[in-house]
Amino acid sequence: DSQIILLDPFFLRSLTKSLLAVAFLASFGSSMLYGYNLAVVNSPAEYIKAFYNQTMVARNGTGLDDKTLTLFYSVTVSVFAIGGMVGSLMVGILVTRFGRKGTLVRITCLVFIGGAFMGFSRTFGSPEMIIVGRFITGVHSGISLSVVPMYLGEIAPKNLRGFLGLVPSIFICLGVFIAQILGLHELLGKEEHWPLFLSLVVIPTMFQLMLLPWFPESPRYLLIEKRNVHATITALKWYRSKVNIQAEIEEMQEEQRSMSSVQTVSVFGLLKDRSVRWQVITIVVVNIGMQLSGIDAIWFYTNAIFENAGIPVPQIQYTTVGTGAIEVIAGCVGCFTIERLGRRPLMIGGFTFMGICCAGITLSLMFQSHYISVACVVGIIAGFCIGPAGVPFLITAELFKQSHRPAAYTVAGCLNWLSNFTIGFVFPFLQMSAGAYCYLVFFGVCTAVAAYVFFIVPETKNKTFVEISQMFAARNGMLEEESSELGVFNSLKLAKMNGYGAVDLEYEVIENKK
Numbered sequence: 001d002s003q004i005i006l007l008d009p010f011f012l013r014s015l016t017k018s019l020l021a022v023a024f025l026a027s028f029g030s031s032m033l034y035g036y037n038l039a040v041v042n043s044p045a046e047y048i049k050a051f052y053n054q055t056m057v058a059r060n061g062t063g064l065d066d067k068t069l070t071l072f073y074s075v076t077v078s079v080f081a082i083g084g085m086v087g088s089l090m091v092g093i094l095v096t097r098f099g100r101k102g103t104l105v106r107i108t109c110l111v112f113i114g115g116a117f118m119g120f121s122r123t124f125g126s127p128e129m130i131i132v133g134r135f136i137t138g139v140h141s142g143i144s145l146s147v148v149p150m151y152l153g154e155i156a157p158k159n160l161r162g163f164l165g166l167v168p169s170i171f172i173c174l175g176v177f178i179a180q181i182l183g184l185h186e187l188l189g190k191e192e193h194w195p196l197f198l199s200l201v202v203i204p205t206m207f208q209l210m211l212l213p214w215f216p217e218s219p220r221y222l223l224i225e226k227r228n229v230h231a232t233i234t235a236l237k238w239y240r241s242k243v244n245i246q247a248e249i250e251e252m253q254e255e256q257r258s259m260s261s262v263q264t265v266s267v268f269g270l271l272k273d274r275s276v277r278w279q280v281i282t283i284v285v286v287n288i289g290m291q292l293s294g295i296d297a298i299w300f301y302t303n304a305i306f307e308n309a310g311i312p313v314p315q316i317q318y319t320t321v322g323t324g325a326i327e328v329i330a331g332c333v334g335c336f337t338i339e340r341l342g343r344r345p346l347m348i349g350g351f352t353f354m355g356i357c358c359a360g361i362t363l364s365l366m367f368q369s370h371y372i373s374v375a376c377v378v379g380i381i382a383g384f385c386i387g388p389a390g391v392p393f394l395i396t397a398e399l400f401k402q403s404h405r406p407a408a409y410t411v412a413g414c415l416n417w418l419s420n421f422t423i424g425f426v427f428p429f430l431q432m433s434a435g436a437y438c439y440l441v442f443f444g445v446c447t448a449v450a451a452y453v454f455f456i457v458p459e460t461k462n463k464t465f466v467e468i469s470q471m472f473a474a475r476n477g478m479l480e481e482e483s484s485e486l487g488v489f490n491s492l493k494l495a496k497m498n499g500y501g502a503v504d505l506e507y508e509v510i511e512n513k514k
Contacts, residue, residue, distance in 0.1 A: 015160060018239050022215045023152055023167045026104060029208020030144035031168035033111065033201050035175025037137055038296070039324075041077055043183025043317065044194035049073055051194075052127045072127070074425050079131050081421035083138020084145070088413025091146045092406035096225070096264045100151035100218045103143065104208070110140040111205040119199030130198070137201060142417055145393070146409035153397035154218040155239050157248070159462055162338035162394060169390025170331040177324030184317055223252050224402045225264070254466050263403065270407040278475045279399040282457055283412045286347070286392040289449030291419030293354050294442030295384045296427075298377055306377075310370035319374065323381050330385035342461040343395055346387030347453045353383035355446030358439045365436035388449075392416075398460045398468055 041048065052072050053063045064072065094103040117133030148168045156164040182188045188197040216235035223232040236245040265273065270280060306316045334346055357379035364372035392412070400408045430438045458471045 015163075016239060018215070019155065019160070019164065022155065022212070022239075023164050025208055025212055025215070026101075026148045026151060027168045027171035029108070029204045029212065030104060030140075030148050032171040032175035032178075032204055033137065034141040034145055035172035035177075036179045036201060037080055037134070037141060037175075039176040039179035040183070040198055041134075042320070043180070043189050044191075044197060045073065047191045047194045048076065048130070050191075051122060055125055055127050058125065070428060074428060076127075076131055076134060078421050078425040080134045080138040080141070081417050083135040083140075084142035084420065085414055085417035087139035087142020087144075088146060088417050089142075089410060090139075091143055091413055092264065092267065092410045094143065095147060095150065095221075095406050095409075099221050099226075100147055100154065101212065101215060102217065103147050104151065105213050107140050107143050108205045108209045110136050111201055114140065115199040115202040119195050121198075122195045133198070138417075142413060145416070146396075146413040149390075149393040150397050150405060150409055151218055153394065154220040155235075157240070158464055159339065161398065162343065162461060163335060165394035165397065166331070166335040166338055166390040168393070169385065170328065170335055172389060173324075173327035173331040173385050177321070177328050180317075180321045180324040184321065189317065219248075220252055220402055223249070251464050251466070254464075265404050265407050267407045267410050270404055270411065273404070275476055276400065276404055276408075276472070278456070278472050280408070280411065282399060282452075283392070283396050283408060284415060285449060285452050286388075286395070286457075287412045287416045288419050289351065289445055289452075290388050290392045291416055291423060292442070292445045293351065293384065293388060293449070294358050294380060294423075294439065294446070295354070295388075296420055296423040298380055306374065310368075311374065323378055326378055327381050327385045330382040331389065334386040334390065338391075339461065342459045343391050343398075344453060344457060344459050347391050347457070348450050350383045350387030350389075350391075351446045351450035351453070354380050354388070355443045355450065357383065358443040358446060361439045362436045362443070365439075395457070395460060398463075398465065399472070401465055401469060 049069055049072075053069060057063045091103075094107075098106055114133040114136030117129045117136065119133075121127065121129035121133065145168075149165055152164045152167065153161055182197060182200070188194070216238050217231070219232045219235040219239070222228045222235060232249070233245070236248065240248070270276065306319055307313060311319055334350075338346055357376040360376035360379070361373055364370070364376060396408055396412045397405060427438070430441075456475075458468075460468050460471075463471070
């Protein structure tokens, strides 16, 4: 399937070097850091706990008991998600004021600050600096995890929206894999290296800060929100090479006319707008399901899971690296097949396979079948990275028009991170109390999300944003005309110019059809 896609002449003609470069650059400097920060605390866990204990002995004369130390470490892991939730709440304001690319450039300062806190924590003998650094990098990831797919979804032509939309998920998996590689004892897995290991996040961000400002802003943002015609044409020329941009601007014009207001809708406005009721329910279900599927429990506590499964401790780090490689491969499979298979099959198949593997872990731990347990862990990771890792972020962009999109990402991101925090904080205690049966919770979640997507969510492959809105109109109990026939709108007409197309503004009155 992937070969068919890559050899498709229209696909190759649409995928310009500029599109590929900005997708890789935005994902490398932002999305990859999310994956890296998820996994980076796994390998040096015992060293960080020892540092906490030593610091408390130096301060108070007594160390921490096991329960308190577990709580302290759980906070260190989970505070990243709290920062992410805070960051997700800022998305709507930032992307409306600074644009998509402008937001990504400005938030790089958070990574440098957070990296410095973590890198110098041992020097100053301050466990609090690790927690603060994790929180700040979490804020960055909370913003970028929504802004990167939003940016790529808006600059991509509709036949590439799925492909480019899953590039960030590959880099998330790559970030996890790099953290696992660097965490090997032969590299940065020694006790003296853990502060450096935590602070390496500044390197990808430095490259992004140097190069991303040279790329144009999202054409949809420039035209629909900023009404900057010439900047829109320049951006489309940059991203579309020699492809005629007339049809694409006409499609943006149609979206603008279909909106009851070009003003960005607030979160409260989004939640009470019945014309997008089922779109909102959909992003709530898939984003909560994405985190409560059990993947974060696997990522946060991989070493402990493998140790409980009976793998010798010296071999665990290499087993973990192997799972990281599978993540990257599975992410690539999803990215290169999404335009062929569509969004629904990747979501339904991914969640179903994860659910089966979660039930398999419970059975294997009950019957002490260690190898099956490890195979199920690998299956959960592969199933997640093929579809559920990236498609929820992609369809959050696809299900909403320009006016509703920032608020939708705020809601999706907040729920995503809240669920992430819940799993990171609760899972160690859930595992202690429920034992092998704790994975049955994840089985139930995965099954429910797969069923919801199967019965409710339509296929959005190769559809315009307006067409997707129309697909939901009947389910929302709305005639599409009701949301598009109100008021006075600026309509754009195209005139051929230099083979690309220029834009003339003409005011039209769209009358209500009662």
